Amino acid sequence: MTTPFIEITEVHKYFGPNHVLRGTNLAVAEHQVVCLIGPSGCGKSTLLRCINSLEQIDGGEICIDGDRVSGPGVDVNRLRQDVGIVFQSFNLFPHMSVIENVMLAPVKVLGLAREDAQGRALFLLHRIGLDAKADEYPDRLSGGQQQRVAIVRALAMGPRVMLLDEITSALDPELVSEVLNIVRDLAEEGMTMLLATHEMGFAREVASKVCFLSDGIVLEEGPPEQIFGDPQKDRTRSFLRSIIEAGRL
Amino acid sequence: MGPSPITSSALPGAPVRRAVTRPSTRLGYAIGALVMAVLVSGFAWVALTAYRHSLAVSSFTITGEPKNTNFEVFRCGATTRYKTGRIQADGTATVSVPPGCWEARPGASGSKGFEARTAHAPRTTGSALALAITTALGVASLGLFYPAVRSLRSSRRARDALSRDDFVNTRILAEQARQSASYAFGFGAATLIIALGFLFLSAANGGVRTPFFRFSLMTAKFGTILDAFATNVKIFLIAEAFVLVWGLLVAIARLAPGRAGRPVRALAIFYIDLFRGVPAVITIYLLDLGLKKAGIPWVSSWDDFWFAVLALTLTYGAYVAEVYRAGIESIHWSQTAAARSLGLSYPRTLRYVVVPQAVRRIIPPLLNDFIGLQKDTSLVGFVGVVEAFNQARIINSNEFNLSALTMVAFLFYVITVPQARLVDYLIRRDQAKMRANG
Numbered sequence: 018m019t020t021p022f023i024e025i026t027e028v029h030k031y032f033g034p035n036h037v038l039r040g041t042n043l044a045v046a047e048h049q050v051v052c053l054i055g056p057s058g059c060g061k062s063t064l065l066r067c068i069n070s071l072e073q074i075d076g077g078e079i080c081i082d083g084d085r086v087s088g089p090g091v092d093v094n095r096l097r098q099d100v101g102i103v104f105q106s107f108n109l110f111p112h113m114s115v116i117e118n119v120m121l122a123p124v125k126v127l128g129l130a131r132e133d134a135q136g137r138a139l140f141l142l143h144r145i146g147l148d149a150k151a152d153e154y155p156d157r158l159s160g161g162q163q164q165r166v167a168i169v170r171a172l173a174m175g176p177r178v179m180l181l182d183e184i185t186s187a188l189d190p191e192l193v194s195e196v197l198n199i200v201r202d203l204a205e206e207g208m209t210m211l212l213a214t215h216e217m218g219f220a221r222e223v224a225s226k227v228c229f230l231s232d233g234i235v236l237e238e239g240p241p242e243q244i245f246g247d248p249q250k251d252r253t254r255s256f257l258r259s260i261i262e263a264g265r266l
Numbered sequence: 267m268g269p270s271p272i273t274s275s276a277l278p279g280a281p282v283r284r285a286v287t288r289p290s291t292r293l294g295y296a297i298g299a300l301v302m303a304v305l306v307s308g309f310a311w312v313a314l315t316a317y318r319h320s321l322a323v324s325s326f327t328i329t330g331e332p333k334n335t336n337f338e339v340f341r342c343g344a345t346t347r348y349k350t351g352r353i354q355a356d357g358t359a360t361v362s363v364p365p366g367c368w369e370a371r372p373g374a375s376g377s378k379g380f381e382a383r384t385a386h387a388p389r390t391t392g393s394a395l396a397l398a399i400t401t402a403l404g405v406a407s408l409g410l411f412y413p414a415v416r417s418l419r420s421s422r423r424a425r426d427a428l429s430r431d432d433f434v435n436t437r438i439l440a441e442q443a444r445q446s447a448s449y450a451f452g453f454g455a456a457t458l459i460i461a462l463g464f465l466f467l468s469a470a471n472g473g474v475r476t477p478f479f480r481f482s483l484m485t486a487k488f489g490t491i492l493d494a495f496a497t498n499v500k501i502f503l504i505a506e507a508f509v510l511v512w513g514l515l516v517a518i519a520r521l522a523p524g525r526a527g528r529p530v531r532a533l534a535i536f537y538i539d540l541f542r543g544v545p546a547v548i549t550i551y552l553l554d555l556g557l558k559k560a561g562i563p564w565v566s567s568w569d570d571f572w573f574a575v576l577a578l579t580l581t582y583g584a585y586v587a588e589v590y591r592a593g594i595e596s597i598h599w600s601q602t603a604a605a606r607s608l609g610l611s612y613p614r615t616l617r618y619v620v621v622p623q624a625v626r627r628i629i630p631p632l633l634n635d636f637i638g639l640q641k642d643t644s645l646v647g648f649v650g651v652v653e654a655f656n657q658a659r660i661i662n663s664n665e666f667n668l669s670a671l672t673m674v675a676f677l678f679y680v681i682t683v684p685q686a687r688l689v690d691y692l693i694r695r696d697q698a699k700m701r702a703n704g
Contacts, residue, residue, distance in 0.1 A: 019436060071603055097609040112622050121618060122608035154700040167604075174608060177272035 029076035055230035061213035101171030161192030311545035322467035326385035342367035417446035494657035513586030574646035593624030
């Protein structure tokens with residue numbers, strides 16, 4: 018087996034006295050789509066935020082493409098150019114139009130000329146069918162449209178891996194599919210992705226690997242058929258049972 | 267046994283039964299409004315008439331006195347001088363005063379041979395303009411009767427509906443009667459206050475008004491005051507530009523991150539505490555007089571004007587830094603997370619994402635501080651800068667009349683109020699651009 022693209026080894030993270038990640042281990046190979054599932058507060062979002070250094074880890078090690086990206090001395094701004102993240106609450110910049118949101122980082126961080134960045138932004142917006150909204154402000158878009166723009170904003174940096182943090186949790190049900198369709202396209206194009214998600218049906222469909230997180234560790238991992246069809250651990254089984262009871266799987 | 271039901275009939279406590287009650291016709295409100303309208307508009311007429319009389323300018327003439335002699339004019343029995351006069355070369359003097367009893371007394375020095383005397387300035391009819399304005403206002407006060415009468419009419423129709431046992435329409439009409447009466451009371455209160463104002467201004471035969479509003483003095487000194495006020499405008503425009511930049515720098519220092527930022531933060535807090543805690547006028551005094559004496563190269567040769575700008579910048583920079591800080595801290599951390607996750611550095615995140623949003627939020631409190639700064643330019647007169655307040659005080663001490671100061675007050679009012687409206691408009695326009703229409 019080749020070395021994994023993202024390798025997370027024995028990662029610990031505390032928020033004050035709260036021990037959130039308790040020696041988490043996870044590996045993501047290139048072009049893999051890995052879905053993190055698990056109950057609220059199990060550390061899914063924290064793990065994603067640690068990978069691109071939005072949170073500092075308190076123990077263990079995170080490597081991307083063989084290069085250690087945790088700990089002191091890491092150029093986080095360089096790291097984040099390779100690691101895109103999309104948040105549950107979109108976090109578009111409300112004072113900028115859609116295209117300005119997408120162009121900001123390519124111009125200011127990558128140093129692209131404005132025309133090049135604009136071309137790139139329009140190309141991406143066209144791909145998600147929002148080029149007509151390029152000059153609108155985020156608050157005038159639906160939640161689904163905002164989240165699609167947020168995905169494009171991350172993609173405009175040309176990341177090598179995308180971290181998606183429950184990106185459909187804040188959306189009305191009828192808007193979920195328009196966002197998931199984009200993620201599906203990205204998966205088909207071979208984008209390496211790590212998703213924290215509650216959309217079990219979607220995880221089952223696109224994931225190369227599903228990891229069940231509980232109390233800050235990966236309790237069980239495997240191909241989706243195995244995790245959803247024949248879970249080994251009691252905790253995984255009871256989690257999936259409550260999902261099914263709520264009619265979400 | 268299962269859990270208790272949670273429908274309302276089963277809730278603990280006695281059930282509340284609502285009965286249909288006979289509605290009131292609100293006749294009391296209507297009559298009250300009518301009585302109030304009679305009293306208030308009557309009072310307004312009285313006040314306006316008194317005001318018109320007090321506006322009347324009369325005069326008395328002195329003859330056969332030593333030529334070229336100064337004298338002083340008092341109201342009969344008063345100890346505060348009203349104005350000064352001078353016997354002309356032909357041995358006469360005509361003094362313009364409001365109607366009433368006046369005394370001409372010898373001046374404090376050098377009124378040789380002038381005998382104190384009492385003179386009477388006859389009552390006059392006053393100007394046609396004053397008559398027109400006060401009459402128009404008086405007629406306007408009759409407008410109070412409109413809602414009062416409407417209220418009475420609605421109340422009577424409510425009574426008719428009630429006699430038919432039509433409770434729904436009774437309630438509707440009674441509510442109309444109540445609302446009309448409320449209008450009457452609201453406008454009545456405003457009319458009463460305005461009428462009291464006119465009565466106050468006309469008190470003591472115009473004696474209250476004259477110190478503040480002597481129009482002849484105002485028109486004569488308007489140019490001088492306006493020239494001096496240009497200095498105020500220059501000071502606050504320059505200081506505001508500095509404050510905008512300086513305040514932001516201090517706010518960013520105040521928010522400097524990490525352990526390395528601690529001394530910077532401490533310094534920023536110290537500066538803010540210091541200059542926010544000291545009265546602006548003392549800062550102006552200390553900087554101007556102190557730095558001039560200190561003999562620092564270049565700095566000590568500054569004009570008073572620039573020391574004033576410096577002192578106001580330092581004082582208001584402290585206020586505005588805190589306003590900026592509040593704005594920056596009000597931007598949700600998820601915006602910073604999003605910007606940092608795109609690879610933007612901390613300064614760039616501030617520059618492109620946080621500060622632009624913060625500035626939009628702090629515009630109203632920023633305007634507050636700027637209006638404060640504009641008004642505090644009137645303090646720099648204490649270090650010898652000839653600005654409007656200083657100039658007006660000079661005029662006051664020459665003329666024994668405050669009208670020039672009233673004019674300065676009015677000038678400040680004239681520049682601050684339009685700013686507030688302009689900022690309101692700009693904020694609305696900006697929000698209309700960014701916010702959803704729904």
